[in-house]
Amino acid sequence: KPKTKRSKRFLQGREPKLNENIKNAMLIKGGNANQTVTQALKDIYSLKKPNAVMYKKKNITRPFEDQTSLEFFSKKSDCSLFLFGSHNKKRPDNLVFGRMFDFHVLDMIELGIEKFVSLKDVKNSKFPEGTKPLLIFAGDAFETDNEHKKLKSLLIDFFRGPTVSCVRLAGLEHVLHITALDGKIYFRSYKALLKKSGCRTPRIELEDMGPSFDFTMRRTHLASDDLYKTAHRQPKALKPKKKKNVSHDVFGTKYGRLHMQKQDLARLQTRKMKGLKKRKGE
Amino acid sequence: MAACSIEDVLAKAEREEVEKLKSISVHKEQELEFDPGNLFAFDKNPPNIREFRKLNKDEFLRSLARDNTQLLINELWKLPTERVEEVIVAKLPEPTTRLPREKPVPKPRPSTKWEEFAKLKGIQKKKKTNLVWDDVHKEWKRRWGYKRANDDTKEWLIEVPETADPNEDQFSKRIKAKKERVAKNELNRLRNIARGQKIKVPGVGLAPTEQQSKTELGKAIHVAKHSTASVGKFQGNLPKEKTPKNMGKKRKFEPLIGDFSAEKQKQLDLLNIMDSKKPRIDITKAVNKQMREEDRQSGFQKRKSPGKKGRKGNFSGKGKAKGKGKKGGPGGGSGGGNSKGGPGGGKNRKPRMKQGKR
Numbered sequence: 001k002p003k004t005k006r007s008k009r010f011l012q013g014r015e016p017k018l019n020e021n022i023k024n025a026m027l028i029k030g031g032n033a034n035q036t037v038t039q040a041l042k043d044i045y046s047l048k049k050p051n052a053v054m055y056k057k058k059n060i061t062r063p064f065e066d067q068t069s070l071e072f073f074s075k076k077s078d079c080s081l082f083l084f085g086s087h088n089k090k091r092p093d094n095l096v097f098g099r100m101f102d103f104h105v106l107d108m109i110e111l112g113i114e115k116f117v118s119l120k121d122v123k124n125s126k127f128p129e130g131t132k133p134l135l136i137f138a139g140d141a142f143e144t145d146n147e148h149k150k151l152k153s154l155l156i157d158f159f160r161g162p163t164v165s166c167v168r169l170a171g172l173e174h175v176l177h178i179t180a181l182d183g184k185i186y187f188r189s190y191k192a193l194l195k196k197s198g199c200r201t202p203r204i205e206l207e208d209m210g211p212s213f214d215f216t217m218r219r220t221h222l223a224s225d226d227l228y229k230t231a232h233r234q235p236k237a238l239k240p241k242k243k244k245n246v247s248h249d250v251f252g253t254k255y256g257r258l259h260m261q262k263q264d265l266a267r268l269q270t271r272k273m274k275g276l277k278k279r280k281g282e
Numbered sequence: 283m284a285a286c287s288i289e290d291v292l293a294k295a296e297r298e299e300v301e302k303l304k305s306i307s308v309h310k311e312q313e314l315e316f317d318p319g320n321l322f323a324f325d326k327n328p329p330n331i332r333e334f335r336k337l338n339k340d341e342f343l344r345s346l347a348r349d350n351t352q353l354l355i356n357e358l359w360k361l362p363t364e365r366v367e368e369v370i371v372a373k374l375p376e377p378t379t380r381l382p383r384e385k386p387v388p389k390p391r392p393s394t395k396w397e398e399f400a401k402l403k404g405i406q407k408k409k410k411t412n413l414v415w416d417d418v419h420k421e422w423k424r425r426w427g428y429k430r431a432n433d434d435t436k437e438w439l440i441e442v443p444e445t446a447d448p449n450e451d452q453f454s455k456r457i458k459a460k461k462e463r464v465a466k467n468e469l470n471r472l473r474n475i476a477r478g479q480k481i482k483v484p485g486v487g488l489a490p491t492e493q494q495s496k497t498e499l500g501k502a503i504h505v506a507k508h509s510t511a512s513v514g515k516f517q518g519n520l521p522k523e524k525t526p527k528n529m530g531k532k533r534k535f536e537p538l539i540g541d542f543s544a545e546k547q548k549q550l551d552l553l554n555i556m557d558s559k560k561p562r563i564d565i566t567k568a569v570n571k572q573m574r575e576e577d578r579q580s581g582f583q584k585r586k587s588p589g590k591k592g593r594k595g596n597f598s599g600k601g602k603a604k605g606k607g608k609k610g611g612p613g614g615g616s617g618g619g620n621s622k623g624g625p626g627g628g629k630n631r632k633p634r635m636k637q638g639k640r
Contacts, residue, residue, distance in 0.1 A: 001493060016385035023384050080384040102386050136350045138325040152324075157381050160320050166371040167321070172358065177347035181329050188343055192351055198298070201359040203305045204352045206344055231382035 014078050018235055022162040023099070024079040025052040028070075030086025031060035036093050036116055037085035043119045043211040044083060047159065047189075049129050053077050063096050064221060067105045075103045081158055091218065097154055101223075101231040108221040109151050114184065115214040124191065124209050131174045132161035134192070139180030147220050148180055170194070175206065187213040306356060308349045316357045319377030323354040392478030395470075435460050500526070 002008035013021070025048050027041045045054045061069045063084050070082060080103075084096040091112060098108035119126070135156060141148045159176055175190045189210030194202035223231075245257040315324040325346075334342045361372040393401070400407075413422040416431035423431035440452040494502070504526075508514035519525060536545075555562075 001495065016388040018388065020384050099382070101382055101384070106382060132321055134351060134354055135320065135322045136325065136347065136354060137323075138327070138329060138346060138350060140326055140328040142324065143326050153379075153381060156320065156322060156379060160322070163319070163377060164374060166364075166366070166373050167358075168369055169359070169363070169372050170370070172321070172355070175347065175351050177343070177350065179329060179343060179346065181334060182331060186339075186343055188340075188347060190344070190347055190351075192355075194355075197305045198301075199306065201306050201356050204348055204355055206348045206351065208340070208344070212340075228382065230386070232380055233383070233387060235387040 018237055022051050023081050023157060024077070025081035025083060025158065026073060026077055026079040027052060027054045027083045028061075028073070028085070029055065029058045030062075030084060030094075031058055032087055033058060033085050034087040034093070036113060037087050037095070039118045039120070040093075040095060040113060040116055040211070040213070041083065041085045046119060046126075046129075047133075047210070051162075053079060063098065063105075063108055064110070064219060070098070070105065071100070071103050074100050083158075094218070095215075097151075097158065098221075099154060099157055101227070105221070106223050106227065106231055107150055107154065109147070109154060110218040110220065111185070111213075111215040112218050113213055114216055115212075117212045119211050122209060124207065127174050127191070127209075130161070131171065132164065132167065133159060133174040133176045133189075134172060135159060136175065136177045137180075138177065141180035147217065147222070150220070150222055151185070151217070152178075174210075183216070185213075185215040185217065187211075187215060306352060308352050310349070310353070314350065314353050316354065317378045318358055318361060319375050320379055321354070321358070321374075322377075322379060323350060323357070325350050392474075394474040395477070 002011055027045050027048075029038060029041065033041075041054070045052050055073075059069065061084075063070060070084070074080060074082065080100045082096075082098045082100070084098070086094045086096075088094075091110070093113035093116070094110060095113060096108055096110045099106050137152055137155075139148075142152045143149070155178060172194075173192050175192050177188045177190065179186045179188075188208075189212060190206040191209040193205045193207060195205055197203035245259075247255045247257075249255060310325070310327055312325075312327050315326065316322070317324075329346060358372060361374065363370050363372045365371070399405075410425060412425065414425050414431040415421075416423045418432075423429060425431065435453075435456050437456075440456070442448060442450075442452060446452070507517045510517060
């Protein structure tokens with residue numbers, strides 16, 4: 001229970017709101033996490049900073065069996081996204097992406113790292129923290145396969161960054177490109193260079209940057225359809241208000257509509273003709 | 283000749299235009315799906331697997347990424363822009379991708395009794411100013427709260443109305459009324475919360491809460507312990523419980539019939555002080571000091587701006603007057619009101635008056 005105004009504001013920040021805060025992510029290491037997995041977690045942490053929490057110690061839990069410890073962590077640190085990394089003989093270099101709704105696991109997707117190029121190995125300059133990346137998904141698997149659809153939604157949630165009203169055009173340099181191809185998922189990160197092209201829109205040249213992963217899809221744990229429905233439900237207050245009695249036609253002219261009572265045409269006031277007015281004598 | 287060259291120039295310009303557009307145009311079988319609010323694009327075209335296997339994988343992916351990014355950037359450059367502090371900024375629309383929420387939709391706060399009444403009657407909230415002019419103090423003061431304007435509990439003079447009992451204390455009457463209003467407000471607030479959460483509020487005592495703090499639990503224990511016929515006198519303690527000392531007592535008063543010798547001594551001391559012809563204040567010293575102060579002040583005034591006068595005048599005036607009027611407290615305290623009087627007094631340019639214990 002809050003005793004100071006500051007703690008009260010802190011708790012209010014964590015309450016459910018109409019317009020939500022940006023989702024925080026927690027990055028957890030499993031019981032036996034090897035070098036690859038740890039490095040992968042660190043790289044994703046640097047992509048997701050400052051909206052991410054990295055747990056330094058290893059936690060011996062299995063997300064697919066027991067979700068209570070994950071839910072406890074998420075409640076404590078107010079994180080609704082999590083990334084759990086582990087390594088064993090059966091599932092080497094394992095990353096579990098997941099998200100929560102109301103501090104209960106909504107869905108989890110397990111991805112195995114086939115190939116991994118870390119941020120360290122790439123020599124270029126790094127992005128400033130907190131840049132909103134351009135997300136691009138390619139491949140028809142993301143449209144046809146249900147699990148890929150959910151993965152796409154999860155990855156958008158994970159990497160999209162804060163919702164802003166305006167964005168600086170010159171600052172759009174971070175590009176995350178995810179392709180579903182040949183049964184695998186290729187995650188690449190590029191730096192976009194805006195070159196002159198003669199007209200207003202610049203020509204793009206890409207430079208290799210950042211971590212790149214080759215994933216294979218392993219197990220998934222998706223929520224039931226009605227839980228998805230509840231989670232996606234938007235409050236009515238956020239829906240844009242429709243303005244009544246105003247319409248636009250094809251040419252862009254704005255039309256309004258007035259509702260009048262029935263007028264008695266006999267008593268309608270038209271032009272006054274002072275000369276025709278009846279005088280007292282007549 | 284000239285005509286040829288003009289035609290050539292025009293043709294060349296056209297070719298250049300086409301080339302420029304080529305550099306930013308990308309051909310795709312199916313249009314991409316864009317969500318500029320999220321800076322997101324989705325390419326549904328099935329990627330060319332044969333090419334992928336032939337070429338170096340990264341090269342293929344990079345060229346694919348370049349094409350898609352180009353299309354997304356084209357889309358983003360179509361957005362309306364504005365200039366904010368020398369930076370060109372594009373206004374993003376609302377994100378269109380449906381993503382699940384983090385927490386469930388908040389339930390609207392249950393309305394209070396007044397809010398329901400106002401809705402029924404159609405009463406609108408009138409916006410009030412933060413500060414109100416207080417004529418008495420001639421300054422702007424808060425409308426409510428600490429040091430508010432027109433605070434009737436803080437008046438120093440109250441006319442006794444004709445209908446009132448002459449022995450009634452009007453000041454304490456106002457303070458009591460204020461306390462009653464505060465208590466009533468608190469009760470109504472709790473009732474509103476209870477109505478919203480559908481729990482009962484007790485008229486007297488503590489309301490049941492889920493997580494009670496240490497102080498609340500302590501209070502609950504105290505209330506429970508003293509709710510016996512003997513007002514808790516014969517209630518034993520739990521094994522490791524300690525009886526809190528001086529619960530509820532803020533001031534210590536000597537018992538009426540206690541230490542006789544101490545009382546006798548106190549009374550005799552008081553009589554001595556009253557008897558002694560020597561005044562508590564050394565009048566000559568005080569008067570000299572006052573005169574010196576005044577001289578110094580007038581000298582200071584001539585040198586410095588008139589703004590400083592107020593402060594000095596305030597100090598010494600108040601200090602001396604209060605000092606003289608002061609009667610001796612219990613033993614102790616230095617004679618006279620001037621705390622820095624004795625040792626430091628001579629050279630002090632700006633005497634700081636600290637009113638000691640009175």
